[in-house]
Amino acid sequence: MTYSAIITDIEGTTTRISFVTEVLFPYARLHLAAFVRQHQQQPAVLAELTAVREQLQQPEADIEQCISALLFWLDADQKITPLKSLQGMIWQEGYQQGHFTGHLYPDAVAQLQTWQQRGIPLYIYSSGSVTAQQLLFKYSDAGDLTPLLSGYFDTRIGGKRDLASYQAILKQLQLPPAQVLFLSDVVAELDAARQAGMATVQLIREQQAASDHPVAENFYQIEV
Structure with missing residues (x-):
């Protein structure tokens, strides 16, 4: 796909x-x-x-x-x-002030770069504010990665476990749901995204229990 x-x-x-x-x-x-x-x-x-x-x-x-x-x-x-x-x-x-840098898994950095180079728009949806999201990617371990990202969503669009949030995101993106892939480690978030018609993949980084969503242990295993 x-x-x-x-x-x-x-x-x-x-x-x-x-x-x-x-x-x-x-x-x-x-x-x-x-x-x-x-x-x-x-x-x-x-x-x-x-x-x-x-x-x-x-x-x-x-x-x-x-x-x-x-x-x-x-x-x-x-x-x-x-x-x-x-x-x-x-x-x-x-x-x-250099008190810390934003942690990102190396596989996430590499694949985000690959997907962006392939012309796929990349977005973040996190319960952290848009400002916090931008800071983590701007001051990341791998340098400023904000040029990779096309946009950000936070709780202002709605809770991450709510169907309406994903419907609102789709309305903003103006894309058919099946053409949008959502990645998360939280099953309830994936469930809501799937209800909205999005494709989903569950990241299992730290011994989370697998679900009925497609699963991946890292970004390299995600088929795009």
């Missing part, structure tokens, strides 16, 4: 799960309170704090209440958009 677009997840698919859980999340938690206090009047941060107050249904919540909510959501690994956006801003500082 020749696909007109390939969409890939990040965590557990292009990127080691431990990079997110052991590097990015702890860095964001360590710096979140100070970052929000320091930058709370900047328009981008202020907009996310407004979204936090809306999420809490507390329009008068002060900055410390917002920080407490953000830390609670972070510790609970909640996929809440303003948290993800603020995490992306914090990680930007970390990447730019």
Whole structure:
């Protein structure tokens, strides 16, 4: 099958799960309170704090209440958009200051390059914000890989386990569902993509249980 677009997840698919859980999340938690206090009047941060107050249904919540909510959501690994956006801003500082680089599996790098050279548009769909996605690929172990990518989707288009999210992506791409391949390690995400008519492949990087989706242990095993 020749696909007109390939969409890939990040965590557990292009990127080691431990990079997110052991590097990015702890860095964001360590710096979140100070970052929000320091930058709370900047328009981008202020907009996310407004979204936090809306999420809490507390329009008068002060900055410390917002920080407490953000830390609670972070510790609970909640996929809440303003948290993800603020995490992306914090990680930007970390990447730019050289505190870490974005982990990508070498096979993912090689195949993304091959597919892009073959003229297949490549997209990212992750629960991390678009900013966070762009940063990981811009400051990756393999250098700036953002030229490989045609676009990014995050929770603003919807939850990754929701059929409507994949339908919305297809509407944006203006492609027949069967011509779009979605890659992820999470079965519930693959199920939703398949419901939307997309082709799917499950990446089994770290002893995940196989499902009824086609499976691959690395990007080299994905037939495109």
